[in-house]
Each structure stands twice: as structure tokens, then as C-alpha cells.
């Protein structure tokens with residue numbers, strides 16, 4: 001079963017075709033990408049993008065339990081599970097079909113073939129969950145992207161902030177995709193009054209702290225981050241990490257992905273990790289091969305944690321080039337790394353260049369438990385949070401992204417023209433209640449009376465001695481009277497603008513008006 005069988009790829013989309021054309025310019029990337037798309041059985045022939053409608057459609061297929069058996073089942077599994085807010089949505093484990101024992105001879109040989117062969121090693125090949133996520137998002141239209149990210153946020157999954165593109169020098173900031181997410185929390189300043197704050201993720205300004213990796217690393221940065229952000233006694237995997245099932249499958253297209261996650265206090269002064277919200281971003285892959293994304297996270301962050309195991313000549317040269325910025329860099333090193341002496345030597349040379357002091361180095365001991373290191377990180381983040389003056393929201397991030405040549409999803413023509421239409425309407429609104437009364441004339445008072453009449457027609461509470469027939473026709477007359485009055489209302493200007501706007505976005509719909 002795959003997406004194509006569901007007949008979900010239906011709408012022509014020029015930008016998707018353009019993206020596919022770009023593929024031909026970047027052959028390596030193209031191969032990786034097409035490899036993933038073909039494993040996922042998503043059509044890569046430019047025949048269109050997945051739409052929200054495809055996913056919301058209810059059919060016998062959508063009610064089936066989606067246990068993925070092949071990589072081609074993974075997009076459906078992810079989409080169905082995430083829509084159902086199931087915490088296992090990101091899993092890419094394939095359920096093995098029961099092996100077929102027929103044909104095995106007593107010696108354990110199948111007509112001259114070995115039982116154990118190299119071909120079998122890849123037979124159970126799964127995909128990295130982030131590859132599936134990136135591929136599905138890149139093949140989805142903007143409405144579906146928005147829905148996926150809203151649902152992911154409800155599941156407390158980290159969200160993609162910079163989505164890798166087919167062209168490795170390009171990536172996209174997801175601003176529109178998180179536009180409609182609203183979060184509620186209780187900062188400690190409101191703990192006494194039991195008040196809370198509720199704000200759109202896009203407009204919420206707060207300090208940002210980023211985590212990146214330099215070189216290879218024997219432990220998982222994302223797992224560490226989950227420990228840092230999880231409330232005590234309540235571990236949560238915000239980020240996919242390599243010790244999760246399928247988390248150790250090599251990533252093919254998701255390197256360069258920047259994910260974002262938020263910590264929100266619940267107003268419990270002795271168990272909250274931080275008294276106010278904190279944003280954390282996580283760059284996947286080595287900074288050396290994702291310099292654009294790295295530049296982006298450094299420019300928007302109050303502090304950047306560079307997780308590394310070794311700083312040698314090459315790393316030193318790379319890090320020296322960061323000279324002159326005001327960003328605070330923190331390093332986490334491994335005590336038992338064989339090259340610790342060399343690393344410390346280079347770090348000492350970097351200290352004046354990057355304005356480092358003792359607090360900027362966090363040593364990770366070689367113990368099995370991360371507990372001590374995690375609390376050291378938490379207190380460092382806490383002090384960065386309370387001392388920083390750099391407070392940014394996602395719209396500020398979009399400004400930085402544009403300066404660096406990163407695309408912002410909201411800059412696409414559809415979003416811009418929809419926004420213009422909306423602004424033309426909302427510009428007129430001075431007072432919401434007055435505007436509603438004036439513009440939405442069929443609703444308001446007429447609507448309320450209509451509802452009362454409909455209710456009485458069902459409930460027949462005040463029928464009294466009148467016969468059912470007479471009583472019903474009396475009230476039906478009232479109903480038609482109110483409907484006639486609704487029909488007499490002229491189309492107000494705001495309504496006309498709305499219909500024009502929506503008709504422009506959906507040409508097929510305008511025939512209805």
C-alpha cells in the first residue's frame with residue numbers, strides 16, 4: 001500500500017516541478033533524494049503535492065491500522081498517526097512479515113542458495129525518521145505542512161525550523177507552517193495568582209539557545225537535549241535520537257535540518273527547570289558541512305553550544321573564523337577523549353578570540369549516567385537565559401533568514417496574496433462587535449432568532465392546546481420569514497472582498513458564487 005495507490009497525488013504544482021528540475025543540477029543530492037522518494041513510494045515525477053484534503057479524507061483505507069511493512073508504508077503511517085496525535089508517529093520500524101519457510105530443505109538450504117546472505121542485510125532496511133519527515137513535508141502543500149506541524153507540536157515533538165532543500169545551498173524557514181500554533185504556560189511571575197499566558201509561537205519573544213556538533217561525536221546530542229529539557233521524573237523524547245528504534249539508521253537527506261523545541265514552565269517553582277520559557281534549536285549534521293545553517297543559528301541565538309570530542313588544527317582554523325561576533329560560544333568536551341590535551345591547547349588559543357572564560361567549557365565525564373552533566377547544562381542555560389538581552393521571535397528569525405538568502409515559506413506568492421486579501425478586510429475593523437453587526441448581517445440577531453425557532457420546531461415546548469399541524473405551520477412561517485430577511489441582506493463590502501479573495505485562491509470555487 002502506498003500513497004500513489006490512495007490516489008492522493010492529484011494537483012499540478014509548478015513549484016514542485018521547479019524543485020524537481022533543480023534536482024538535475026545537484027546530482028548527488030538528487031540521487032539521495034530520489035532514493036528516499038522512491039523508497040517512500042512518493043511520486044517524484046512532479047505530478048503534484050500532497051494536500052490536506054488527501055489526508056483528511058475518510059475511507060476504508062484511512063480506518064485501517066497502519067502497521068508499516070515496507071518503506072512505502074512509512075509516509076502514510078506517519079501522517080495517519082500524527083493526525084491521531086499518537087506519540088509513536090515518528091517511528092519508522094518496519095514490522096517483518098513472517099518469513100516463508102517453504103522450500104527449505106533439511107540442510108537449511110534453499111535450492112542451492114545460502115540461508116544467510118548479504119542481500120538479507122539490507123532487506124529490513126528502514127529509513128531515518130527525520131528523512132521521512134523531511135520528504136513528507138517537502139512533498140506537502142502549505143496547508144498540509146501547517147496541519148502536520150500543529151499536530152507535531154501537540155505531541156511535543158520538536159518542529160523543523162530550517163527544512164533542507166533539494167539544492168543544498170538553499171533551505172526554507174518554516175514560519176507559515178507554525179503560524180497557527182498557540183501555546184499556554186504559567187511563568188513563575190504568575191504562579192501566585194494562578195494566571196497564565198497564552199501566545200502564538202510565531203509572536204512569542206524569548207531567548208534562543210542552540211546546539212550544534214563539530215566533527216563526529218560518540219554520544220547523541222539530541223538525546224542529551226531531551227534529558228536537558230525533560231522535567232524531572234518525566235522523560236520525553238522531543239528530538240529523535242540515535243538510541244531510539246530506527247534512530248541509528250544513517251540520515252540521507254535530513255542533515256542540515258534545524259529543529260526547534262520550546263520549554264514552557266507550568267508554574268511549579270520547585271520542579272520547573274526554568275521560570276520562563278526557553279527556545280532550543282538543534283542543528284543536525286556537522287557544522288562544517290552546514291555552514292549556512294550554522295551561521296543562521298548563531299545569529300539568532302543568545303548562546304551556541306558546540307558539542308565536540310576533539311579540537312585539532314582543522315577545527316581550530318574553522319572556529320577562529322568566528323572571531324568578532326558577540327555570540328557566546330560554549331564547548332562541551334569529553335574528559336576521556338585521547339586528544340583532550342591537544343583540544344584544551346587549541347581551546348586556550350581560541351579563548352581570547354571567542355572571548356571564552358572558564359564557564360564556557362563543560363566537561364563531560366566518562367560515566368554511564370549523564371545526570372551530573374545534564375544539571376550542569378541546565379544551570380548554564382538558566383544563567384544565560386536570565387542574563388541575555390537578546391530576545392527574538394520567529395518573525396525576527398525570518399528577517400535574519402532572508403538576509404542570509406534562506407527562503408521563508410511565507411514569502412511564496414500564495415501566502416503573500418492571501419495575506420494582502422486578509423489585510424484589506426481587517427483594515428476596516430475598528431471594533432469587532434460593531435463590525436460583526438454591520439458586516440455579518442445574516443448572523444447576529446437574525447441568526448439567534450432563527451436558532452430559537454428551529455429549536456422550538458423540534459422541542460415543541462410551548463405548543464399548548466394548538467394542534468400539532470397548526471403549531472408546526474405557524475412556526476415554519478416564522479422560520480421562512482427569518483430566512484427571507486436573511487436573503488434580503490445585501491452582500492456587504494467585507495463579504496464581497498472575502499468571496500473575491502477566496503475565489504482568486506480557488507478558481508474552481510468562484511463558479512459557485
Ligand SMILES: *[C@@H]1O[C@H](CO)[C@@H](O)[C@H](O)[C@H]1NC(C)=O
Nearest residue numbers: 065066067081086087088089
Ligand atoms: C499508537 O499507535 C500504536 C501503534 O500502532 C498503537 O499500538 C497504540 O495503541 C496507539 N496509541 C493510542 C493512544 O492510540
Ligand SMILES: *[C@@H]1O[C@H](CO)[C@@H](O)[C@H](O)[C@H]1NC(C)=O
Nearest residue numbers: 117118119120121122123125
Ligand atoms: C546495502 O545498502 C548500502 C547502502 O544503501 C549499499 O551501499 C549496499 O550496496 C547494499 N548492500 C547490498 C548487499 O545490497
